[in-house]
Amino acid sequence: MQQIKHIRIREQGAQQRTFHAFELFGTFMLGIMAHELKPVMPTAVGVLPERRWTNPKGVTNQTKNVMLVRDTHLLFAALGALQLLAKKADVWDEGIEQLFKDNTAIVTEQDDNRRKREELLEQLVRVVAKVEVIQFGFAKTEESVARVEGAMTHYKQVQQERYDQMLASADMLKNKSIEQDLSIAAFQEDFRAAVDREARADLTEKRKQTEAELEVQLVKRSIEKLRWEEEQKTITLRGEEERKKDEYSTQKHHERVAFETAQKKAADLELLSQQEESNLRQQQQKHKDEKELLELRLKSDERRAEIGLQEAVERAKIEEEGKIKAARENEDVNTRMMQAEQAEKRAQMLAAIQATAEVASDWVHTVFSSATNLALLIGSIVTCLGGIYLVREMAILLREQLNKRLGRPSLVRMTNRRGTMQQVGIGLLRLLRLRPPHGAEFNDVVLHPRLRQQVMRLADATSSAKKRRMPLQHAMFYGPPGTGKTMVAQRFAEYSGLEYAIMSGGDVAPLEEQAVTELHKLFRWVHRSSRGVLLFIDEADAFLASRKNTGMSETMRNALTTMLYHTGTPSSQFMLVIATNRPHDLDSAILDRLDESVEFGLPDIDARKGMVQLYYDKYIAKPLRLPTVSAATTMLRKPPREA
Known part of the structure; x- marks a missing residue:
């Protein structure tokens, strides 16, 4: 990503x-x-x-x-990044959904708590109002009771005074009974009026108490409404502050990202300009060095050619002079020897002709003198001719049957395709350590470290792609002849777990009209492999040359088109590796199908020392049981023991 x-x-x-x-x-x-x-x-x-x-003007550049x-590399990198983003998006969606659920639960709980608080506040307000009304009624009742008690006390005093007066003046009371009855009736009326007034006062108090409760409830409701409005304003202000804070943080983040992007862009532009300048300097220096080296090589070749020409002229002159001098000195002797040899050869030839004629005449006379001998001669001739014809036909039939059994096309010169039993046997030998294990295929191959690293990287990538059944990459090995391209291709296939088939580009042209058929047969044979095949084409420029060449025949064009048809689609079944020492002669369509190109240059001094050491250890030291070069070097490097 x-x-x-x-x-x-x-x-x-x-x-x-x-x-x-x-x-x-x-x-x-x-x-x-x-x-x-x-x-x-x-x-x-x-x-x-x-x-x-x-170009459009027809000029070749x-x-x-x-x-x-490489489209495939970018495609699979983008697919991997997209899958990772998709997984993260799934996690984000789950987190957002869970957050929404949590927020919904929190809002529901907050609404329930607010409703409960409102109900509790209403109950508290109701209780407080009731308590206040009860206290007010109780105060009024106490006042009424105190007033009644005062009236009763006053009444008792008045009654006591009246009783005293009644006792004092019994006679007067008796005489005034009618007046007392009237006073008692008046008192009763007054008492009833007082009781009625008290009842009306209680009703008034209750009405006032109810009105007070209603006013208290209205006041409490207005207080709650004001409180709820204040809370809503607070929530709105808080949300506005959070939104402004988020907008500010987002703006700052965008500004920071823009600043970082600008800085990175400037750094990338500067790095790109530096790289371009460095590449230009390197290219100029490389061209200059190559030009100087080429001029020195040309001068050296010219000087060497002049010296060789002078030496050859001098040598030929000396030899001719010696021959002429010897012929002049021994002219008579040579003449006599030649005459004697001619006479001896003539006598031997005449004797041989005479003996041959005598034997032939005796044989003809013996054969034609007897009918049995003549019949035997004719029968022997017929039998020999029939045997020759039968042997030739049986050889052709046997070759066809072997090709059918092995299934190997005629273009394939060498292959390592093995059966199941051979694979089991090789695995058993590796298990018993009688055969090098897998991964040791390049141990006896001497390559430049940079070239070895490139080959091993490509081999590891091919092995990984084969295990994952991904399309295999095609490659080109180019360089001077004899630099190990074919051997590296064989070890490359064994290391990657593929079978290899080696063919030569020069075998296609002699097939002429059968070239297309043989190529189709070759690719059918390749696709029948269960492990996959590395098809190695040596001297590929022999039939994969550019179609712009006017001297290319129609059969070679058809063969090239067939090769392009079979290699146009990426496949996990086979890998194409072509080898050439003239890569600039290949067709552009073939070059477009190649994913890697590996240059096999001439070995340097270290690689040549390694090859000498390897062949000495393999063909001299081990057969003669001599110490190897590495062991001898180790013994020489050991310090001498002290006496």
């Missing part, structure tokens, strides 16, 4: 296509520059040693070290 985030995608017009891109709405294209992609994702960029194309973008 980090690599994909740093890939720079450019946009330009469809008529100015200069990089690997795809069309967008037919007018603009989105694409990636190969030299910009290489520092970010090195494995997604391949380098071809040379590529040719023709040539470019060396062309960088190509």
Whole structure:
């Protein structure tokens, strides 16, 4: 994902296509520059040693070290990043859904708590109002009771006074009974009026108490309403503050990202300019060094050729003079020897002719003198001719049956395809350590460290792709003859777990009209393999040459088209490896199908020492039971023991 985030995608017009891109709405294209992609994702960029194309004016151009973008690498990297983002999006969706559920539960709980608080406040307000009304009624009742008690006390005093008066003046009371009855009736009326007034006062108090409760409830409700409005305002203000805070933080984040992007862009531009300058300097220095080396090599070759020519002329002159001098000195002796040899040869030839004629005449006379001998002669001749014809036909039939049994096309010169029992036997030998284990295929191969690293990287990638049943990459091995391309291809196939089939490009041209049929048969044979096949084509430029060559025959064009047909679709069944020492002669369509190119240069001094040591240990030291070069070197490096 980090690599994909740093890939720079450019946009330009469809008529100015200069990089690997795809069309967008037919007018603009989105694409990636190969030299910009290489520092970010090195494995997604391949380098071809040379590529040719023709411009609209018909002029052929040539470019060396062309960088190509691998679509499959970018595609699978993008798919991997997309799968990772999809997994993270699933986690985010689950988290957001859980957050929504938690927020809903929290809001529901807050509403329940607010409703409970409102109900509790209403109950408290109701209880407080009731208590206040009861206290007010109780106070009124106490006042009424106190007033009644005062009235009763006053009444008792009045009655006591009246009783005293009644006792004092019994006679007067008796005389005034009618007046007393009247006073008692008046008192009763007054008492009833007082009781009625008290009842009316109680009703008034209750009405006032009810009105007070109603006013208290209205006041409490207005207080709660004001409180709820204040809470809503507080929540709104808090949400507004959080929103402003989020907007501010988002704005700051965008500004920081924009600043970082600008800084990174400036750094990338500076790094790109530095890399371009460095590449230009390296290319100029390389061209200068190559030019100087080529001039020195040309001068050395010219000088060597002049010296060799002078030596050959002098040697030929001396030999001719010696021959002429010897012939002049021994002219008579040579003449006599030649005459004697001619006479002896003539006598021997005449004797041989005479003896042969005598034997032939005796044999003819013996044969034709007897009918039995003549019949035997004719029968022997017929029998010999029939035997020769039968042997020839049986050989042809046997060859056809072997080809049918083995299933190997005539183009394949060498293969390591083995049966199930052979595979089991090899596994048993490796288990018993009588055969080197898997991974030791390159132990006896001497390569330059950089070349070995490149070959092992490609072999590991091929082995991993084979295990995952992914499309295998095609490669090109190019370099001078005798640098180990075929041997590396064989060990490459064994290390990767593939079978290999080796063919030569020079075997296609002699087949003429049968070349296409044999190529189809070859690929059918390749696709029948259960382990996969590495098809190695040696001297590939013999029939995979550029179709722009006017001297190419129609059969070779058909063979090239057949090869392009079978290699046009990526396959996990076979891997194509071509070897050539003239990569610039290959067809452009073949070059487009190649994902890797590996250069096999001449070995340096260390590699040559390694090869000498390897062959000495293998063919001299081990057969003669001598110490190997490495053991002898170790013994020489040990310090001498002290006496």
